[in-house]
Amino acid sequence: MNCSCAHRWAFRAWGGALEERADDLTPAAGHEVTVRVTHCGMCHSDLHVQAGGFDMGGGTQSSLERSGVRLPVTMGHEIAGEVVELGPDARGMALGDMVVVYPWIGCGACPVCERGDDHVCPRASRSLGIQLPGGYADLVRVPHARYLVPIGALDPARAATFACAGITAFSAIRKLNPPTAEDWVAIIGCGGVGMTAVALCSATTKARIVAIDPDPTKREAALRHGAALAFDPGAPDALKTIVKACGGNIAGVIDFVGAESSSSMAVNLVRRTGQVVIVGLFGGQFRMPLPLFALKSLQISGSYVGSLNDLRELVALAQGTMLPQIPLTLRPLAQVNQALSDLAQGRVVGRVVLQP
Ligand SMILES: [Zn+2]
Ligand SMILES: [Zn+2]
Structure with a gap:
C-alpha cells in the first residue's frame, strides 16, 4: 500500500483545540511500519500534554516545549489497528495483522532499550502521541516493528487500552x-x-x-x-x-x-x-x-507506564484468562474535543476509546 496522507487530529498551540489536518506520509523506510488505527484510547495524561506540562508543586510547571516537544502535537498513545505497510527491513509482522502499538519509545539503541525498557530510556523519549504523531489519526507510523504486539482475536478496543492504562496498572501492581x-x-x-x-x-x-x-x-x-x-x-x-x-x-x-x-x-x-x-x-x-x-x-x-515486555505479557494474560473488564465507551474520533472536555470534567467512567 502506498500511504500518501495521514489524517490527524492535532493541536497547534498549547492548550488549544484539536483540528483535523492532512499530513504527507512518506513510504515506510527501514524497520518502520504503518498501522491503520481502528481504536485509540483516551488517557488522562492527554490533558497534561495538551496543556503543555505538569504541575511540579510550589508554583512551578514542567514544560513539554522546553523538553523539546514540537507543535503541532497529535496525541493518542493507546493505539490498536491493522498493519497496512511494512518498511523493507521490518520483520515479524505481516500485512493485515491486528496489533496493539507500544508507544513509549526510547532511543532504541542503548542497553535500557535493548532489554525492552524503552519507557525509561536515559537518552531519548520518542513516545507516540507526544514527540511523534500518535493515534488520534487514521494512520500512525511506528519507528520499528518490535513495538507492535499482535492481538489475535482480542477485542481491539480493549487491547488498545493495554498500551497505557493496562501496562501502567500492571507494572505498578508488580512493584x-x-x-x-x-x-x-x-x-x-x-x-x-x-x-x-x-x-x-x-x-x-x-x-x-x-x-x-x-x-x-x-x-x-x-x-x-x-x-x-x-x-x-x-x-x-x-x-x-x-x-x-x-x-x-x-x-x-x-x-x-x-x-x-x-x-x-x-x-x-x-x-x-x-x-x-x-x-x-x-x-x-x-x-x-x-x-x-x-x-x-x-x-x-x-512507577511510569510499563515496559514492552509488560505489554506482551498483558496481551498473553488477556488471551489466556477472562480478565474483569472495565467499562469502555466508543466514540467517533471527530468528537475528540468533546471527549477531552468530558474527561477533564470527570464525566468518564472507565475509558473512552476513539474510532477514526
Ligand atoms: Zn496514558
Ligand atoms: Zn535507549
Whole structure:
C-alpha cells in the first residue's frame, strides 16, 4: 500500500483545540511500519500534554516545549489497528495483522532499550502521541516493528487500552511484594487506570482490595470489578475508617492520583513495612515526616507506564484468562474535543476509546 496522507487530529498551540489536518506520509523506510488505527484510547495524561506540562508543586510547571516537544502535537498513545505497510527491513509482522502499538519509545539503541525498557530510556523519549504523531489519526507510523504486539482475536478496543492504562496498572501492581490473602491493597483514584488496576489486582493477586475515590459511580464500578470495599477520601475521618475496615493491614497502596492529598493519605494508610507506589501525575509536592520512613520501615517508589515486555505479557494474560473488564465507551474520533472536555470534567467512567 502506498500511504500518501495521514489524517490527524492535532493541536497547534498549547492548550488549544484539536483540528483535523492532512499530513504527507512518506513510504515506510527501514524497520518502520504503518498501522491503520481502528481504536485509540483516551488517557488522562492527554490533558497534561495538551496543556503543555505538569504541575511540579510550589508554583512551578514542567514544560513539554522546553523538553523539546514540537507543535503541532497529535496525541493518542493507546493505539490498536491493522498493519497496512511494512518498511523493507521490518520483520515479524505481516500485512493485515491486528496489533496493539507500544508507544513509549526510547532511543532504541542503548542497553535500557535493548532489554525492552524503552519507557525509561536515559537518552531519548520518542513516545507516540507526544514527540511523534500518535493515534488520534487514521494512520500512525511506528519507528520499528518490535513495538507492535499482535492481538489475535482480542477485542481491539480493549487491547488498545493495554498500551497505557493496562501496562501502567500492571507494572505498578508488580512493584508490590506479592500480597497474601490476608493483605489489603488500596487503590487510590478509580479513573481508567485505577479501575484497570482494581480489575488486574483482583485477577492476578490474592489481596483484598479497597478502592478509594470521591465519585460514588466510580466506587460502585470498582466494587463490581473486584474491590471488596470502597470509600470516599473526603468523608470525615476517612483515613481512620479505612484503616479500621482493613484491620490495619494495608500492605500496599497505589496512588493513581499523585496529588499532595492522595500521597499523604497513601503513606498514612499503609501499615508498617508497607509499600507505596505513586503513579498519578496530578501534581504538587510530596511531604511526609522524615521519621515515618524509619518508624514504619516504608518503601516508597514511583512507577511510569510499563515496559514492552509488560505489554506482551498483558496481551498473553488477556488471551489466556477472562480478565474483569472495565467499562469502555466508543466514540467517533471527530468528537475528540468533546471527549477531552468530558474527561477533564470527570464525566468518564472507565475509558473512552476513539474510532477514526
Ligand atoms: Zn496514558
Ligand atoms: Zn535507549
